Amino acid sequence: MARLSERVRDLHGSPVRAMLAAAQSPNMISFAGGLPASDSFEDVDLPPPPKSLLQYGPSEGEPALRAAVAAELSRIGLECPPERILILSGSQQGIDLAAKLHIDPGTMVGVESPTYLAALQAFRFFGARCRVVHRNNPAHNWSAKARPALTYVNPTFQNPTGYCWSAAERDALAAACDAHDVTLFEDDPYRALAYDPCERTPICARVKRAPWIYQGSFSKTLAPGLRVGFLAASSDLFPHLLNLKQAADLHTNRLGQWYALRSLQDPKRGERMERLVSRYRHRRDAFAASLTRHLGDVADWAVPAGGLFFWVTLNARIDMTLLLDRARKAGVLFTPGEHFLPYPSDDLPSLRLNFSHAGELEADRGLEILGRLIREAMENRKRTPRYEMAAAPH
Ligand SMILES: Cc1ncc(COP(=O)(O)O)c(C=O)c1O
Known part of the structure; x- marks a missing residue:
């Protein structure tokens, strides 16, 4: 056995x-x-990538893709230098890395109810005790002794409810994380799929002091089979996330990164x-x-x-x-x-x-x-x- x-x-x-x-x-x-x-997928252009990409690459991700992601984030109100962008093997990997970084058996993690089921799966795997975070009063029951190490939210067109948090709800969570020193983990793979106007400025852009991780994905707007996502993080967390990424898979596959970069640079995007x-x-x-x-x-x-x-x-x-x-x-x-x-x-x-x-x-x-x-x-x-x-x- x-x-x-x-x-x-x-x-x-x-x-x-x-x-x-x-x-x-x-x-x-x-x-x-x-x-x-x-x-x-019929709209996606797939020319052959350069053969040089068959070699190993940097764990952080391709420099040009990191720069292009940082520029995109700046356009949506989140300032983060390319040096603090980590390219992921799908944004699901960001959930795994954030969980590894924060969760020991019994660690309290704040989540919405309902929430993304594969995040629950990852948090439970590391032994998290999940506590529900209420949008109208996020710091309810948080104290110096009992507060989550990490609060995970998917505030823009949430999986599964489709809900989009208002500006006031976003401000309240950012202020709660600042006041209680709780890491804010914002998962944002759907933000580009907006059919009606609504507030979408990341909550991480509103945080002043708390540690934060913001992540996005090329899965819903380009192709999930490429398995390319990215995260941006505060300077205290980034080096740890990078080390965990190295230990997990050395780096994200370079061919997928190349197609993701092309899609960002495409004049017809x-x-x-x-x-x-x-x-x-x-x-x-x-x-x-x-x-x-x-x-x-x-x-x-x-x-x-x-x-x-x-x-x-x-x-x-x-x-x-x-x-x-x-x-x-x-x-x-x-x-x-x-x-x-x-x-x-x-x-x-x-x-x-x-x-x-x-x-x-x-x-x-x-x-x-x-x-x-x-x-x-x-x-x-x-x-x-x-x-x-x-x-x-x-
Ligand atoms: C909220 C959320 N986060 C993360 C993911 C993972 O996406 P991917 O790993 O394809 O980037 C999904 C996929 O459905 C999702 O809905």
């Missing part, structure tokens, strides 16, 4: 990644992942982004109309101002495992909301539905099926009252 570390005792695979395999089958309509539209945003805005609006048509009587949701997800809350309790099973058999996938919760909750069940991947007709068909299955489950529940007890979450 292999003797494994304590750390992996509570290690579970991501439910979304498990569903990605099922989503590949040709007739499956998937609302489950956070996948960009496959046809968005603005046009490409406008096309992408307008395509997704259209999909979001069509999705909202289909939701109203097929789930209007059984669920509530807010139309997201950006990002890739609808967070749909049912207006009665049903067994979500059973619903997912029936939906899968009927050719539709979604992600049950419970996976995004730091703690089990008695709230009504939710579904996270991605609207960027499926085409509009396909999405309408999928939502029709989902609406029918939800209605059936609610009817069954009325007929068999014991069902409700069995379905209550633990």
Whole structure:
């Protein structure tokens, strides 16, 4: 028997990644992942990269890409020199590095509820005790003795809710982190996918004293298969993050970095982004109309101002495992909301539905099926009252 570390005792695979395999089958309509539209890749130019990039490269990342990222961040209000930009193997790696840097077994970590499930997965892996951070009162219950080492937020078009924090909410969290010396970790992969105007200036740009990490990704605007993301960090954290990156994978693959840099330097980038945003805005609006048509009587949701997800809350309790099973058999996938919760909750069940991947007709068909299955489950529940007890979450 292999003797494994304590750390992996509570290690579970991501439910979304498990569903990605099922989503590949040709007739499956998937609302489950956070996948960009496959046809968005048609706009991506892929010339052969220079062969010199086949050699090892710097752990920090390619200098030209770091400079281009620093310039981008300055444009959105976050000043950070290229020397404090670290190119990542996808922004998921930033979550791993930030967790390694801050979390020992039992360390308190602030998170939203719901929050990005793969961040919860990483934080739990290192033994974090997650505590919910409330937007309207972020420092609630923080004291010199009990405060998170790290607070993780995804404030712009959040995965899974699509919510975008107001200026006042952003200011309040920055002030709370400053006052209590809590590292602010801002994860921002969706900021460019804005369909309606809203406040997007990073919270890290508002921090005055606290340590901070801001990260972004090329996955949602260019191609997730390239696995390129980046982080910027305060000067006290950056050297540690760099050392952890070296230990993890030496450096991010240079071919992916080259394509990411080309996309930033492409004179047609603005046009490409406008096309992408307008395509997704259209999909979001069509999705909202289909939701109203097929789930209007059984669920509530807010139309997201950006990002890739609808967070749909049912207006009665049903067994979500059973619903997912029936939906899968009927050719539709979604992600049950419970996976995004730091703690089990008695709230009504939710579904996270991605609207960027499926085409509009396909999405309408999928939502029709989902609406029918939800209605059936609610009817069954009325007929068999014991069902409700069995379905209550633990
Ligand atoms: C909030 C958030 N952070 C990080 C990631 C990881 O993205 P990537 O590693 O592809 O950059 C995702 C992916 O869906 C995400 O939704």
